[in-house]
Amino acid sequence: DSGVTQTPKHLITATGQRVTLRCSPRSGDLSVYWYQQSLDQGLQFLIQYYNGEERAKGNILERFSAQQFPDLHSELNLSSLELGDSALYFCASSVGAGVGQPQHFGDGTRLSIL
Amino acid sequence: AQKITQTQPGMFVQEKEAVTLDCTYDTSDPSYGLFWYKQPSSGEMIFLIYQGSYDQQNATEGRYSLNFQKARKSANLVISASQLGDSAMYFCAMRFGRGSTLGRLYFGRGTQLTVWP
Numbered sequence: 243d244s245g246v247t248q249t250p251k252h253l254i255t256a257t258g259q260r261v262t263l264r265c266s267p268r269s270g271d272l273s274v275y276w277y278q279q280s281l282d283q284g285l286q287f288l289i290q291y292y293n294g295e296e297r298a299k300g301n302i303l304e305r306f307s308a309q310q311f312p313d314l315h316s317e318l319n320l321s322s323l324e325l326g327d328s329a330l331y332f333c334a335s336s337v338g339a340g341v342g343q344p345q346h347f348g349d350g351t352r353l354s355i356l
Numbered sequence: 357a358q359k360i361t362q363t364q365p366g367m368f369v370q371e372k373e374a375v376t377l378d379c380t381y382d383t384s385d386p387s388y389g390l391f392w393y394k395q396p397s398s399g400e401m402i403f404l405i406y407q408g409s410y411d412q413q414n415a416t417e418g419r420y421s422l423n424f425q426k427a428r429k430s431a432n433l434v435i436s437a438s439q440l441g442d443s444a445m446y447f448c449a450m451r452f453g454r455g456s457t458l459g460r461l462y463f464g465r466g467t468q469l470t471v472w473p
Contacts, residue, residue, distance in 0.1 A: 244402070244403075275459070275461070277461075284465050284466070285463040287460040287461065287462075297459060298459060300460060330399060332401060341387055341388060341451055341452065341453040342389050345391075345403070345451075345461055347393070348400075349400045350401075
C-alpha cells in the first residue's frame with residue numbers, strides 16, 4: 243500500500259461527459275502529480291501541485307483542469323470527453339519536488355469512454 | 357531534451373535466475389535522479405529503487421540493484437533470484453533537479469518481464 247488513495251477505481255462514461263477524479267496523497271506529502279497512461283502515449287505527466295499551488299504543467303489538454311485543496315487532496319476534472327481520453331490516470335505524491343524524493347503512486351483510475 | 361530509453365520490450369527469465377533490464381538516458385543536466393517502478397497486471401505502480409546522479413555507489417534494495425554507469429548514461433535494473441511474482445512491466449524514470457521540469461518524472465516505454473518456472 244503506497245498510502246496514496248485514488249477514487250474511483252473504474253469509471254465508465256460517454257463522449258461529451260465530464261468526470262472528476264480524486265486523489266488523497268500520503269500523509270505529510272505536499273506535492274501531488276497527475277499522470278496519464280495510455281497504450282500509444284505511455285506515461286505522460288499532466289500537472290503538478292505543491293501545497294495548494296500549481297507548479298508545473300505537462301501535456302494537459304485545455305479540457306482538463308485540476309486543483310489541490312487546503313487539506314492537500316487533489317481533483318482532476320476531465321470535460322467534453324473523447325474516445326481518446328480512455329486511459330489509466332494516476333495520482334502520485336512526494337514530500338517535495340527534490341531529485342531524490344520518490345513519487346508514490348495510487349492504484350489509478352481506469353477511465354473508459356464509450 | 358530529456359529522454360529515457362528502454363530498448364527491451366519484453367524479457368523472459370527462469371525462476372531463481374538473475375535478469376538485467378536496460379535503461380539509458382539523455383540529459384545535460386548534472387543533477388538528476390533515476391527511479392525504477394514495477395507495474396503488475398493489476399495496474400498499480402510500485403516504487404522499487406532510486407539512484408542519484410552524484411551517488412558514488414550503486415543503489416540496492418533487497419533483490420533489486422541498480423547498475424549505474426554515469427559516463428555511459430545507463431541505469432540498468434538487476435533483479436536477482438527471480439520469482440514468479442516479479443512478472444510485470446518495469447519502468448525506468450528520471451527526475452531533474454532544477455528548471456521548469458523540476459519535480460516531474462519522465463518515463464521510458466517499459467519492459468515486460470515474464471518469469472517462468
